[in-house]
Amino acid sequence: MVRRYNYYRDNSSQCNCNSNIENNNLMETTGNMMNSMNIISNCNQNNDYINCDECGFESGYSTFPENPIYGQSYVPIQQMNQTYKPQIGLQNGTIFPELVSQYRPGQSMAENQYIATANRNTNRNIQNSNIQSNIQTSNIQTNNISNDNRNSENNINN
Amino acid sequence: MNESDLLKQIQEYEFAITDLSLYLDTHPNDEKALFLYRRYCIEAKDLKDKYQKMYGPLTINCPCNKWKWRDEPWPWEGGTN
Numbered sequence: 024m025v026r027r028y029n030y031y032r033d034n035s036s037q038c039n040c041n042s043n044i045e046n047n048n049l050m051e052t053t054g055n056m057m058n059s060m061n062i063i064s065n066c067n068q069n070n071d072y073i074n075c076d077e078c079g080f081e082s083g084y085s086t087f088p089e090n091p092i093y094g095q096s097y098v099p100i101q102q103m104n105q106t107y108k109p110q111i112g113l114q115n116g117t118i119f120p121e122l123v124s125q126y127r128p129g130q131s132m133a134e135n136q137y138i139a140t141a142n143r144n145t146n147r148n149i150q151n152s153n154i155q156s157n158i159q160t161s162n163i164q165t166n167n168i169s170n171d172n173r174n175s176e177n178n179i180n181n
Numbered sequence: 182m183n184e185s186d187l188l189k190q191i192q193e194y195e196f197a198i199t200d201l202s203l204y205l206d207t208h209p210n211d212e213k214a215l216f217l218y219r220r221y222c223i224e225a226k227d228l229k230d231k232y233q234k235m236y237g238p239l240t241i242n243c244p245c246n247k248w249k250w251r252d253e254p255w256p257w258e259g260g261t262n
Contacts, residue, residue, distance in 0.1 A: 053220060054213045103204060103214050109193035109221065118200045 051106045051118075184236050191232060191239070194225040 088097065105120060112118030182190075201218045208214060233239055237249040254260030 051217065054217050101204070101207075103208065103211055106197075106201075106217065109197040110190070112200060113193045113196045118197050119204070 049107055049111045051108050054106070184232075187228065187232050187236070191225060191228045194221050194228060197221050198225060 091097070101119070101121065103119065106112070106118045107115060107120060109118065115123045117123060198218060198221045201214055201221065205211065205214050205218060229239055233243050233245075237253055238245055241250060
């Protein structure tokens with residue numbers, strides 16, 4: 024199965040958080056002064072988010088479990104790192120760079136088509152390999168039958 | 182800073198507070214988010230106090246010496262209050 028999240032990753036090859044993250048004018052910096060203001064940080068003390076990099080997703084990290092169950096939804100855990108300043112946040116609809124995603128008209132249709140095509144190709148490959156293995160099995164069966172026939176002929180002769 | 186700029190800034194801070202509150206709902210122990218949340222609340226309150234002193238009440242809950250509420254633009258006149 025093709026996974027939705029990977030589709031976006033393949034096509035855009037990066038999430039939006041990397042695009043503006045270099046521009047410090049957009050980023051809230053006061054959160055980084057926490058330690059100097061004697062507020063002890065407890066985040067990232069455990070290993071809950073060990074798979075997260077700066078945008079919350081490690082590259083190649085799948086948001087789906089290995090064997091996804093149909094009809095279940097999966098939400099990756101977000102881990103806050105940098106945030107936009109309030110004025111940039113309102114423009115983007117979120118203060119979290121990793122949540123910024125541009126809407127493209129018809130994007131879900133294109134995505135569905137991609138998934139359908141990719142799954143069709145995968146199924147075709149599976150079917151092809153099944154047909155080949157069936158042919159081999161039937162050859163073996165034919166050999167067995169002819170052997171049986173020979174044996175029965177031998178029996179008659181005896 | 183004129184009235185609309187100040188109002189816009191208040192909206193920006195209130196939006197940031199709302200967005201942070203959504204994050205904090207699922208990450209209640211994230212100290213960095215809590216820090217920003219507290220800071221933005223203070224900033225928003227300061228901005229709102231400043232606005233209300235200069236331009237009149239933002240909500241009906243703000244006490245004023247004079248009844249200015251009905252003098253503000255109504256929603257169909259482009260007012261946001």
